[in-house]
Amino acid sequence: MSLKVHNSYTRQKEEFKSITPGHVGMYVCGPTVSGESHLGHARPYITFDIVYRYLTYKGYKVRYVRNITDAGHFEEEGKAAEDKVGKKAILEKLEPMELVQKYTNLFHWAMLQFNCVEPSIEPTATGHIVEQITMIEKILKEGYAYVVNGSVYFDVKKYAASHDYGKLSGRIIDDLLETTRELEGQEEKRDRADFALWKSAAPEHIMRWVSPWGEGFPGWHIECSAMATKYLGAEFDIHGGGMDLQFPHHESEIAQSTICNHHNPARYWMHNNMITINGRKMGKSYNNVIKLTELFSGNHPLLTQAFSPMTIRFFILQSHYRSTLDFGSTALEASEKAFKRLWEAYEILMKLTITATRQPVLDVELNDKIVRMVNEFDEFMDDDFSTAKILANMFELASTINSFKDKLIDINVISAETLALLQKGFKTYLEDIFGLKGATPNSDSLEGVMHLLIDIRREAKSKKDYATSDKIRNQLSRLGIELKDDKDGNVSWSNT
Template identity: 75%
Template structure:
């Protein structure tokens, strides 16, 4: 079997993955800022790294997956006075900051559950780790890489850049950072424009504030991830994930802080997912083109033609390699919806496939070989930097074979028992365990099953006496409420609801 290769943003190439501690993997993923609702764009990293987590587990690693909740908010430097985003919003909505944060955290968890993502091993909050952040800032000051001005503390980028490679991850040229012409608030306190805040003194109106050695204030943007990653994963760990837009300055600064405090580069493999776009533009607050997850699931948004099931969204995201941009459109989502349905129905048909008392003898050696090859390639493709798009493509190549066997267009004897067993096993592993897909159609309760069976019986009887008025009425009325009846090749009827 091929080895897992991961594209490392730091080296800009695919590298064979080996874990620092044999059998164990430490993985940190930048989590949501819970100052507002998550949108479609946010779904991408959490689904992407969910598959990474699931696959590493599948490979037998014991993974500690840490994903933070940013509930302390970042200050805004641009324009106006520095304000804490969360504190700001709280006033608008007349809520306590922690009440607001709780609300959006709950909403986030609700969406993650619907996406069938596995919960992280640890989900630390920024507000719960103020002590660790202050501790790290103190270390930075002691080491001479941070300085205090008027109750705020800044990281000395110029000094760091003199001894380390600041800009390596994001491809930034350090000289250019120093030449930035933009005027930023608080700039006059910094020794250099490129310096970033570790701790900000809080203005009196700030609601979220903590005591520190430098006075009352709140932590800067980047320090929380460094502090929490260090605490739970150690000075150096295997994987750090997040959106591409976090490469600079967030991840670059994380590297700088952690390198000084822990005397080693913190992360071995940096992984960044690309953006979800809408009409070619990145989805984001500043672009005014966000579709919130609640809107996506309910269809309640001007550009949505209908509601989309979370599983459809998950499938949609997995049909693309995570490092490519993914363009949203109703057409694309609806294509995903139909594709997932077809895949799932074939998957269910496969699991019900039996030998029918016949010998599975690989009567069609060519087809048999083709199927086992398609299945074997699942491993190869996922190992190639998690190419879920190619895994799914192979599954779709297997769909006609499965359906043909089900409909007896191809005899079961065409495949060997070994191949069929392999197919069943690997499809289950990949579809459910690794890709984390689930059945979209709801309502599998017993009463409905009973009612449907009754309708199917009545329709069969009507058809038997050529009473097509009745049989069509049953079929059409069910269709109008979203239940599809299918006459199978063997004379039975099945149904599915959408």
């Protein structure tokens, strides 16, 4: 079976073939650590975490590079240059690097909560100023950039004359060149479509570096090109990021890298869609963001309760990464319940064993159905990472699993091989590929206490002392522990 990936560059699903057999180089645009991450940011990191995990599952050795943007860029190109990081730092009376550190730590904490695998390399923009300057010099030498007042701009018009500028984002170069909209302070640029490779720093600009063109700071797009080139080479396999980065960020990256390295940088461009609220993109400019800390604590007017990182992760997995996903408290509540049910079924599944002592009578139809549905996991995943379809199959299988447990269906009607396949399929997908986790295991002492309480309750019930038995059940419920009377007389329990 071969993996098919939707390539934004060609707007088609293409068979994935890595440049170096057995190896994959993947670059994903990481966070700008000048503020707290919100729900929208979680999507690419979780999406590409799944991509990374799946490629690994398929046997590839993946070098996953995700940058940290810690260099302050201009707030709005052309306007009085102001350092995003630096400006806020003054307000908060912090060193820029102190601020950067704080939000980097917070970001790492969030990634840990989401159970995202750490990237192989997590380079910072400030740590690669030299590489960026070197790259700009190369572009200048090639004749595709020009210097004005200590700033360097990329000559888009010249590039477009011989290259396909706008292909990735579906932009028409003439439109870009002819757009009548006037922005202030654009006089330096020869053309409106040009973008900065290096910006001369105004005196109040805190973050600044010495360069051949004077003190300044790198343009927004160059860091990704420089770091991707350094760690993945002139041509690598996958470049990922949010759809909103397609233009101008990724388009510019292609232009820079192509001139510098004489190579289209990435074979496959993957873009995740946005998370929306009431149909509108979640973003700072819309003032509708829900920070991850707010999500985890439930401390936000739009939230009815706190939501765990795994609920969020599951929520994201239930849709396809290229579709918009509409956030809502009710939608998250649904995901929370669904995930709980699925995970409990998974735990039950892992404890199931074939118990037949004599030759079992196989239910061929059920066997085949289970085998087919589990085998579809890979099939769906190969089809541009259709995680939602896999979950749909899992829910159908969950009913069967629960029926096995409740003895509504005799476990012995399926073969040991089928059960093993089912167990392996669930484990591999839920844990290894989807990166989901159940609650942290309970301590031995709590297990012991629960055992005792369940025992006392059973005794009370046998004496028809329902006052006592209900008291135990209700008090535990208040503590967030749910008792479940199983069909076979056993009592199981779970933290809610």
